[in-house]
Amino acid sequence: MHPHKPYAFVTYRSEECARKAHVHLNGEKLQCGGNSVTLYLSFVDSEEASVPLPEGLVLVEDFVSPEEEAQLLAAIDWSSANDDITAQKALKHRRVKHYGFEFRYDNNNVDKDKPLPAGIPQECLPALELCVRNKHINIMPDQLTVNQYESGQGIPPHVDTHSAFEDTIMSLSLGAQTVMEFRHPDGRLVPVVLPGRSLLVMKGESRYLWTHGITPRKFDTVPACDPQSPALTPPDVRTHSNLTLSKRGTRTSLTFRKIRHEPCRCAFPSACDSQGAPSTSPPSPPSLPRCHDDAAQLEEEYVHRVYDAIASHFSSTRHSPWPQVCHFLSSLPPGSVLADVGCGNGKYLGVSTEVIAVGCDRSSALIQICAERGFQAFVSDALSVPLRSATCDACISIAVIHHFSTQERRLAAVRELVRLLKPGGRALIYVWAFEQEYNKQRSKYLKEQNKEHPENHSPINKASEDSHRPVDNIQDVSKVTDGKLSVHTNRTSFNTQDLLVPWHLKEGKRQGEEESGEGVKKEKRKEKSKNDDSAHNTTSAPKSESSPVPVFHRYYHVFQQGELELLCGQVAGVKVQSSYHDQGNWCVILEKDSIEMN
Amino acid sequence: MKLLTHNMLTSHVKGVTKGYPLLIKATEVKMNEVEFNPQFVSRMIPKLEWSALVQAADELGQRQDLPGELVPDYEKNEDFLKKVHRLLLEVEVIEGCLQCPESGREFPISRGIPNMLLSEDEA
Numbered sequence: 001m002h003p004h005k006p007y008a009f010v011t012y013r014s015e016e017c018a019r020k021a022h023v024h025l026n027g028e029k030l031q032c033g034g035n036s037v038t039l040y041l042s043f044v045d046s047e048e049a050s051v052p053l054p055e056g057l058v059l060v061e062d063f064v065s066p067e068e069e070a071q072l073l074a075a076i077d078w079s080s081a082n083d084d085i086t087a088q089k090a091l092k093h094r095r096v097k098h099y100g101f102e103f104r105y106d107n108n109n110v111d112k113d114k115p116l117p118a119g120i121p122q123e124c125l126p127a128l129e130l131c132v133r134n135k136h137i138n139i140m141p142d143q144l145t146v147n148q149y150e151s152g153q154g155i156p157p158h159v160d161t162h163s164a165f166e167d168t169i170m171s172l173s174l175g176a177q178t179v180m181e182f183r184h185p186d187g188r189l190v191p192v193v194l195p196g197r198s199l200l201v202m203k204g205e206s207r208y209l210w211t212h213g214i215t216p217r218k219f220d221t222v223p224a225c226d227p228q229s230p231a232l233t234p235p236d237v238r239t240h241s242n243l244t245l246s247k248r249g250t251r252t253s254l255t256f257r258k259i260r261h262e263p264c265r266c267a268f269p270s271a272c273d274s275q276g277a278p279s280t281s282p283p284s285p286p287s288l289p290r291c292h293d294d295a296a297q298l299e300e301e302y303v304h305r306v307y308d309a310i311a312s313h314f315s316s317t318r319h320s321p322w323p324q325v326c327h328f329l330s331s332l333p334p335g336s337v338l339a340d341v342g343c344g345n346g347k348y349l350g351v352s353t354e355v356i357a358v359g360c361d362r363s364s365a366l367i368q369i370c371a372e373r374g375f376q377a378f379v380s381d382a383l384s385v386p387l388r389s390a391t392c393d394a395c396i397s398i399a400v401i402h403h404f405s406t407q408e409r410r411l412a413a414v415r416e417l418v419r420l421l422k423p424g425g426r427a428l429i430y431v432w433a434f435e436q437e438y439n440k441q442r443s444k445y446l447k448e449q450n451k452e453h454p455e456n457h458s459p460i461n462k463a464s465e466d467s468h469r470p471v472d473n474i475q476d477v478s479k480v481t482d483g484k485l486s487v488h489t490n491r492t493s494f495n496t497q498d499l500l501v502p503w504h505l506k507e508g509k510r511q512g513e514e515e516s517g518e519g520v521k522k523e524k525r526k527e528k529s530k531n532d533d534s535a536h537n538t539t540s541a542p543k544s545e546s547s548p549v550p551v552f553h554r555y556y557h558v559f560q561q562g563e564l565e566l567l568c569g570q571v572a573g574v575k576v577q578s579s580y581h582d583q584g585n586w587c588v589i590l591e592k593d594s595i596e597m598n
Numbered sequence: 599m600k601l602l603t604h605n606m607l608t609s610h611v612k613g614v615t616k617g618y619p620l621l622i623k624a625t626e627v628k629m630n631e632v633e634f635n636p637q638f639v640s641r642m643i644p645k646l647e648w649s650a651l652v653q654a655a656d657e658l659g660q661r662q663d664l665p666g667e668l669v670p671d672y673e674k675n676e677d678f679l680k681k682v683h684r685l686l687l688e689v690e691v692i693e694g695c696l697q698c699p700e701s702g703r704e705f706p707i708s709r710g711i712p713n714m715l716l717s718e719d720e721a
Contacts, residue, residue: 296718335641337606356642358603364713371710376603380714384721386610386705388618391645 056204063199075123099144141256151248157213162264165257176249179220302555311365315345336393342400346370421592443584500553602686609698619650624694
């Protein structure tokens with residue numbers, strides 16, 4: 001039975017039984033309350049033969065001719081759209097252009113007071129007039145968004161903002177066909193094939209309540225050429241052998257909408273931002289802080305809370321101590337007192353059995369893991385370490401200081417390390433490098449495309465001790481615009497020094513579990529559509545799409561060549577003993593002056 | 599938290615000058631068995647603040663016959679080294695707190711882990 005539908009499917013034990021039922025029940029009148037209802041029975045080829053479209057959704061095929069399609073495509077001028085085309089390509093985003101009014105992706109709404117200079121192109125008028133004649137719409141739309149999807153691109157599931165646009169939304173598909181998925185809050189999923197030159201009309205429930213999206217894929221599973229109705233995709237792969245893979249090509253969609261000027265009063269308040277539903281606009285990106293309080297707040301949200309949330313998973317990806325760090329640790333005389341400031345999961349606390357090691361970290365969750373491993377560690381901030389001055393023979397701070405969001409705080413962190421050192425003591429500091437490619441060698445971080453979730457791996461060490469002289473002047477790298485921090489796309493070069501790096505959370509695995517089993521390679525999964533054995537029996541999208549993985553953003557300030565040395569140079573009583581680049585990190589070894597100068 | 603760690607920890611509350619050693623208030627103490635390495639213990643001793651260790655041992659009722667001062671030639675004194683080994687590495691405070699001797703501020707110890715985080719105004 002399909003919820004809320006006035007029909008049901010019945011399977012009989014034999015053809016004979018089915019025929020008898022048909023004879024006796026078809027046309028029968030039933031009394032239901034005060035109403036008389038007629039029961040109609042029909043035979044169907046297979047129960048799943050027709051999955052009804054979401055209510056209010058209409059698909060009209062061959063809405064425009066091939067000539068009209070060519071004209072419309074030619075009418076779109078991409079030259080000025082999406083100013084940063086190289087960024088678009090690098091990020092593999094679909095191309096977008098707006099006419100009439102600009103749809104803003106930062107708040108998922110429209111600036112109704114700022115119409116764009118260009119309205120809907122003239123070339124669209126014949127198609128729109130046809131829509132009016134065919135009664136799909138009463139009023140001409142005044143906003144057009146053009147989306148161009150290459151194979152492998154898509155758009156996440158969403159409901160078009162209620163308060164921005166009136167009810168009817170029409171989308172004309174030009175170029176290659178694709179599959180659009182509609183999802184109801186109750187879990188129903190309806191994939192709809194959108195052939196080229198077809199018009200999709202969304203009204204009512206399909207516009208206001210169901211989400212629609214296009215899974216980024218290069219192939220779709222579609223019915224094998226049923227020319228009559230390619231649009232309705234039978235969901236059950238097991239009972240239908242008439243399915244095939246359809247390779248995606250470039251598809252351009254023209255979505256026509258009418259700007260709404262009054263609050264929305266639809267019948268779906270749960271999804272309505274005019275009626276109190278939470279707005280779907282993405283949270284506004286953080287800005288680079290200007291004072292300690294702002295900095296502390298930024299770090300609380302984009303460093304500390306994140307590590308506490310991802311601790312288990314994070315720890316499972318941080319199992320191999322880096323060779324150069326181990327080398328430093330092994331060089332310490334037996335009985336040395338070592339402080340690991342920002343020790344994380346205690347990776348380095350057990351490397352040398354000769355030293356007296358203690359670790360501290362801001363994350364209780366990570367310190368908990370240290371304790372479980374039998375290491376001595378405590379929770380504290382790197383800016384204020386509760387150890388007495390000049391009590392440590394050595395300190396290490398590996399991949400820590402790049403989490404501080406102002407230069408002052410980074411300097412304070414170095415000062416604190418130096419304070420802990422005895423005269424003659426040494427500190428090793430590692431920070432993520434802006435330059436991921438060094439001496440024409442791409443770091444492993446950049447090279448590894450196929451890993452579980454690329455961004456969940458930090459640059460891995462490879463010994464490459466370069467003789468390297470400090471740079472006198474730091475290049476003027478493009479500063480963060482508006483002070484807003486952008487999210488970095490992993491496995492690509494950095495283009496700003498201050499950024500947010502995503503972490504895709506998976507169920508944390510403990511050490512000892514198969515490292516190769518750590519999650520499924522996401523890239524591979526995208527290509528296949530996976531059979532979902534749930535009651536809905538749909539060819540659901542790969543799991544990574546239909547059950548989204550939580551993403552966390554960590555703040556980083558990546559260091560330019562020479563920057564770490566300059567920073568350390570500002571601390572009195574300490575010398576840079578050596579400095580080097582190590583697989584995507586800038587590293588220094590500091591030595592505290594043997595005689596305390598005052 | 600082992601007493602070796604306690605020996606290193608200090609109160610870092612702003613303005614405090616006599617924050618060491620932290621007073622131990624333990625509600626749960628565990629004894630571990632740790633392999634005795636006389637060489638390692640010998641090397642640890644010069645790094646310690648001896649009086650702080652004695653004080654900690656007293657607070658936990660674990661002092662036994664530990665001398666108030668370091669004995670000379672302890673490197674060869676296996677008996678002595680064993681006592682130090684036991685105190686530093688085998689006694690573990692699981693629950694309780696560390697108290698700043700000057701300000702009285704308490705830092706909780708939970709599941710063996712001291713939480714030394716200060717609030718905004720204490721730092």
